[in-house]
Amino acid sequence: xxxxxxxxxxxxxxxxxFLLGTAYQGVGLALLGFALLAWxxxxxxxxxxxxxxxxxxxxxxxxxxxxxQAEPPRTEVFLSVALLWLLVPTLGAVPFWLSGGMNYxxxxxxxxxxxxxxxxxxxxDFGQFGPTLFLWRALIQxxxxxxxVVLFLVVLPHLAVAGRGAFFAESTGIEKEKITPRxxxxxxxxxxxxxxxxxxxxxxxxxxxxxxxxxVANALTTLPAGGFSPNPMSFATYTPLAQWLGTLFMFLxxxxxxxxYRLIFGREVRPLLLDGEFRAYAGVVLASGLSLxxxxxxxxxxxxxxxxxxxxxxxxxxxxxxxxxxxxxxQWVVPAQxxxxxxxxxxxxxxxxxxxxxxxxxxxxxxxxxxxxxxALHPQAVLPLRLGGRVxxxxxxxxxxxxxxxxxxxxxxxxxxxxxxxxDFVVAFTASAQAIxxxxxxxxxxxxxxxxAELHPLSKLVLIFQMWAxxxxxxxxxxxxxxxxxxRLK
Amino acid sequence: xxxxxxxxxxxxxxxxxFLLGTAYQGVGLALLGFALLAWxxxxxxxxxxxxxxxxxxxxxxxxxxxxxQAEPPRTEVFLSVALLWLLVPTLGAVPFWLSGGMNYxxxxxxxxxxxxxxxxxxxxDFGQFGPTLFLWRALIQxxxxxxxVVLFLVVLPHLAVAGRGAFFAESTGIEKEKITPRxxxxxxxxxxxxxxxxxxxxxxxxxxxxxxxxxVANALTTLPAGGFSPNPMSFATYTPLAQWLGTLFMFLxxxxxxxxYRLIFGREVRPLLLDGEFRAYAGVVLASGLSLxxxxxxxxxxxxxxxxxxxxxxxxxxxxxxxxxxxxxxQWVVPAQxxxxxxxxxxxxxxxxxxxxxxxxxxxxxxxxxxxxxxALHPQAVLPLRLGGRVxxxxxxxxxxxxxxxxxxxxxxxxxxxxxxxxDFVVAFTASAQAIxxxxxxxxxxxxxxxxAELHPLSKLVLIFQMWAxxxxxxxxxxxxxxxxxxRLK
Ligand SMILES: [K+]
Ligand SMILES: [K+]
Numbered sequence: 001x002x003x004x005x006x007x008x009x010x011x012x013x014x015x016x017x018f019l020l021g022t023a024y025q026g027v028g029l030a031l032l033g034f035a036l037l038a039w040x041x042x043x044x045x046x047x048x049x050x051x052x053x054x055x056x057x058x059x060x061x062x063x064x065x066x067x068x069q070a071e072p073p074r075t076e077v078f079l080s081v082a083l084l085w086l087l088v089p090t091l092g093a094v095p096f097w098l099s100g101g102m103n104y105x106x107x108x109x110x111x112x113x114x115x116x117x118x119x120x121x122x123x124x125d126f127g128q129f130g131p132t133l134f135l136w137r138a139l140i141q142x143x144x145x146x147x148x149v150v151l152f153l154v155v156l157p158h159l160a161v162a163g164r165g166a167f168f169a170e171s172t173g174i175e176k177e178k179i180t181p182r183x184x185x186x187x188x189x190x191x192x193x194x195x196x197x198x199x200x201x202x203x204x205x206x207x208x209x210x211x212x213x214x215x216v217a218n219a220l221t222t223l224p225a226g227g228f229s230p231n232p233m234s235f236a237t238y239t240p241l242a243q244w245l246g247t248l249f250m251f252l253x254x255x256x257x258x259x260x261y262r263l264i265f266g267r268e269v270r271p272l273l274l275d276g277e278f279r280a281y282a283g284v285v286l287a288s289g290l291s292l293x294x295x296x297x298x299x300x301x302x303x304x305x306x307x308x309x310x311x312x313x314x315x316x317x318x319x320x321x322x323x324x325x326x327x328x329x330x331q332w333v334v335p336a337q338x339x340x341x342x343x344x345x346x347x348x349x350x351x352x353x354x355x356x357x358x359x360x361x362x363x364x365x366x367x368x369x370x371x372x373x374x375x376a377l378h379p380q381a382v383l384p385l386r387l388g389g390r391v392x393x394x395x396x397x398x399x400x401x402x403x404x405x406x407x408x409x410x411x412x413x414x415x416x417x418x419x420x421x422x423x424d425f426v427v428a429f430t431a432s433a434q435a436i437x438x439x440x441x442x443x444x445x446x447x448x449x450x451x452x453a454e455l456h457p458l459s460k461l462v463l464i465f466q467m468w469a470x471x472x473x474x475x476x477x478x479x480x481x482x483x484x485x486x487x488r489l490k
Numbered sequence: 491x492x493x494x495x496x497x498x499x500x501x502x503x504x505x506x507x508f509l510l511g512t513a514y515q516g517v518g519l520a521l522l523g524f525a526l527l528a529w530x531x532x533x534x535x536x537x538x539x540x541x542x543x544x545x546x547x548x549x550x551x552x553x554x555x556x557x558x559q560a561e562p563p564r565t566e567v568f569l570s571v572a573l574l575w576l577l578v579p580t581l582g583a584v585p586f587w588l589s590g591g592m593n594y595x596x597x598x599x600x601x602x603x604x605x606x607x608x609x610x611x612x613x614x615d616f617g618q619f620g621p622t623l624f625l626w627r628a629l630i631q632x633x634x635x636x637x638x639v640v641l642f643l644v645v646l647p648h649l650a651v652a653g654r655g656a657f658f659a660e661s662t663g664i665e666k667e668k669i670t671p672r673x674x675x676x677x678x679x680x681x682x683x684x685x686x687x688x689x690x691x692x693x694x695x696x697x698x699x700x701x702x703x704x705x706v707a708n709a710l711t712t713l714p715a716g717g718f719s720p721n722p723m724s725f726a727t728y729t730p731l732a733q734w735l736g737t738l739f740m741f742l743x744x745x746x747x748x749x750x751y752r753l754i755f756g757r758e759v760r761p762l763l764l765d766g767e768f769r770a771y772a773g774v775v776l777a778s779g780l781s782l783x784x785x786x787x788x789x790x791x792x793x794x795x796x797x798x799x800x801x802x803x804x805x806x807x808x809x810x811x812x813x814x815x816x817x818x819x820x821q822w823v824v825p826a827q828x829x830x831x832x833x834x835x836x837x838x839x840x841x842x843x844x845x846x847x848x849x850x851x852x853x854x855x856x857x858x859x860x861x862x863x864x865x866a867l868h869p870q871a872v873l874p875l876r877l878g879g880r881v882x883x884x885x886x887x888x889x890x891x892x893x894x895x896x897x898x899x900x901x902x903x904x905x906x907x908x909x910x911x912x913x914d915f916v917v918a919f920t921a922s923a924q925a926i927x928x929x930x931x932x933x934x935x936x937x938x939x940x941x942x943a944e945l946h947p948l949s950k951l952v953l954i955f956q957m958w959a960x961x962x963x964x965x966x967x968x969x970x971x972x973x974x975x976x977x978r979l980k
Pocket of ligand 1: 119
């Protein structure tokens with residue numbers, strides 16, 4: 001009897017290990033494909049081949065020790081999310097390390113920045129990388145973006161943390177289902193939109209005069225709000241039309257993908273147009289774009305169309321946490337930069353690949369602040385808070401305010417650590433803000449045409465932590481610090 | 491019947507007007523006293539005399555239109571608090587304006603900075619002011635500090651906003667009483683401690699070699715955590731002993747005055763030593779003082795005692811939001827400054843005159859964050875949060891998190907406005923942080939030996955708003971923006 005119970009008992013970590021093994025095998029296969037491509041293009045396939053072999057070997061090893069689980073317990077899901085977003089980049093970094101002329105820390109920084117769709121780079125000399133390395137760098141952002149949208153739309157709402165239990169009940173309409181069928185259905189919908197928009201972006205960029213390779217690489221990093229570009233000047237050297245199209249596709253990258261699915265494949269316009277988050281998001285773009293336009297037009301040497309273009313490009317790029325630049329905005333005067341810093345703390349829509357706090361959380365927060373003032377007047381009153389016609393539960397209100405506080409604290413601690421290491425307030429503040437919001441460029445030395453290469457190795461570790469924790473919305477990372485988490489995992 | 495109801499109906503604003511009239515008459519009498527003093531010392535009594543006459547006239551006018559109320563409604567109390575802290579400085583500014591060689595905006599800035607115990611100054615040439623003006627400037631901080639401690643310990647807990655309903659129930663032990671007797675009892679207790687400590691500070695400062703006039707002026711601004719000094723170098727030119735004594739009295743200025751009352755007059759040591767907020771406050775002082783000491787000793791040319799002294803002086807000065815300086819810390823290297831910036835966002839104890847967020851709110855917040863992580867693991871569990879042995883209600887948790895969010899947002903909006911106007915990130919960030927926390931010095935051009943004189947007039951208005959709103963803990967100010975507030979007032 002005793003031996004029967006022992007053998008049927010769930011092994012802790014086994015489901016996580018299975019998922020990690022699968023991911024490593026998938027990345028390993030992709031790396032082997034890239035090794036072939038590098039070989040065909042006459043580049044060195046070494047880093048890709050060795051990385052691919054390592055991935056298949058470690059993935060196979062993990063599978064032997066693991067077992068799949070249809071409905072893993074909460075702790076196991078949190079653990080999987082935290083480890084996936086940390087350990088997959090350690091494998092994805094191998095080609096940057098072995099073929100890109102980087103030490104492993106820099107390669108890891110670049111890979112974490114890729115999979116988390118941050119787009120902060122330690123590249124200084126873009127000649128270090130051949131086309132396959134740039135394509136790999138773009139592809140990991142595209143895969144990372146797809147992964148995060150699924151995490152945001154399926155896994156986190158299911159776990160009901162950071163307010164995500166309530167954000168999408170109406171846009172999916174399938175809230176009562178179990179995780180597996182919902183994952184399949186939602187992932188398929190997102191995937192179709194994601195692929196379609198990426199293809200459209202390639203086409204549009206190429207037609208607007210971008211070299212085809214750059215059109216592909218930039219399209220792959222636009223839709224996940226990633227921002228890596230094979231061009232050291234980002235979008236600055238492209239045609240005005242390409243810059244306007246970049247603004248358009250970045251804007252779409254910041255919109256809830258399920259609402260875009262219903263628009264494109266279901267021809268339903270109203271769910272998008274009536275969505276409170278979309279309206280607020282569009283409103284922020286319009287208001288800050290126009291303000292920045294007026295400021296640039298009156299304070300810089302840009303013409304009318306040029307002011308409009310640079311204003312909206314930069315506003316959409318920072319708000320959606322993409323991080324492309326049509327101009328070196330680190331050279332702008334302080335007021336114009338200050339507006340971009342504010343946008344860093346807003347972020348895109350919660351159902352997109354965008355990072356940051358997200359527009360819907362700000363809507364919940366402002367509702368909460370308004371209600372709190374009303375409560376100061378009527379302490380006994382029961383005042384339910386509504387958003388888009390539905391009552392937002394107290395649970396969600398608490399989760400959202402705690403999330404924003406945790407986000408602010410993590411940002412501040414990161415900025416403090418970076419100030420100690422880098423001795424520059426602007427670099428410390430903006431590097432921490434961009435990393436936890438998965439944005440990419442900061443200001444000063446780490447501006448859009450700058451690089452993170454010169455930072456202290458410890459600063460790079462701090463930023464790796466910020467990118468990782470920010471991407472998976474903090475809770476899964478901070479849970480790892482709670483002893484109770486490890487007790488329950490057993 | 492109808493006319494009876496009309497005549498017995500409470501007149502809206504009448505209680506507020508009565509309080510304002512009383513305050514104006516009190517300040518008017520004080521101004522007349524200062525006119526006599528100025529005349530006796532051979533200085534110009536004009537500003538004081540005209541200000542005094544204006545105060546008595548307006549105060550009398552207000553009294554004619556007003557009537558006292560034993561238990562005014564909530565709206566009227568909020569309105570009184572907001573208007574008192576805004577309108578009393580407009581009268582207190584008159585001598586700075588008419589006798590101090592300042593325009594009215596600068597005089598108002600100086601007076602708001604005084605009554606709110608901020609201590610940020612627009613003085614550049616300290617020769618502009620004679621002794622009576624410096625004494626007036628010190629006295630308004632002392633009065634403002636007394637007023638704010640009464641507000642924090644009596645009025646706001648009674649209104650139960652920003653978490654204050656729960657902070658002092660045990661230290662006062664009289665939570666069930668009505669506002670008037672409690673006000674009298676608590677105010678008396680605080681007043682005794684406040685006067686005693688001020689007298690001790692005068693004595694100590696003078697014995698440590700400070701000129702008597704400066705000892706009086708500095709003692710008057712130490713206990714309210716004010717930080718105005720008649721010496722343009724603040725504490726930098728005093729003896730090491732005077733600087734250590736300054737550290738001690740600033741430390742006391744950041745401790746709950748009711749617990750100090752029970753210690754001094756009731757010989758009860760345990761309530762203070764067992765108080766969670768006091769322990770955390772002392773811990774922060776010790777930990778950050780020692781860290782800063784180690785950093786200064788290894789990175790600056792200070793000797794051992796000098797490093798210790800400057801480290802603890804600056805840590806206590808910023809944490810308690812006093813704002814004195816024993817050295818121009820705006821010249822320190824960035825890491826040492828960064829530590830002080832962090833302390834700006836902590837603040838002193840909730841039962842003292844210190845500004846900022848306050849230590850007890852951080853304790854509540856960390857408890858909330860810890861509980862939220864536990865909730866992510868057990869979504870159904872009911873997990874009461876305890877602080878100092880007592881359960882902290884959900885109401886208080888919500889109020890504290892909303893307060894910290896509102897504080898952060900107000901700080902950020904102020905920093906944005908200042909960045910637009912001043913075009914300097916460090917000045918904008920630290921000026922906003924010091925103003926909303928009622929601290930005084932910032933960094934860069936507005937450091938402890940600098941001045942706010944050169945700022946744009948609109949920046950001065952922004953800072954006046956921040957000092958005012960921060961001092962009365964935001965809620966009474968933001969209520970003025972709610973239409974419901976004005977409807978209920980009628
Ligand atoms: K990005
Ligand atoms: K102060």
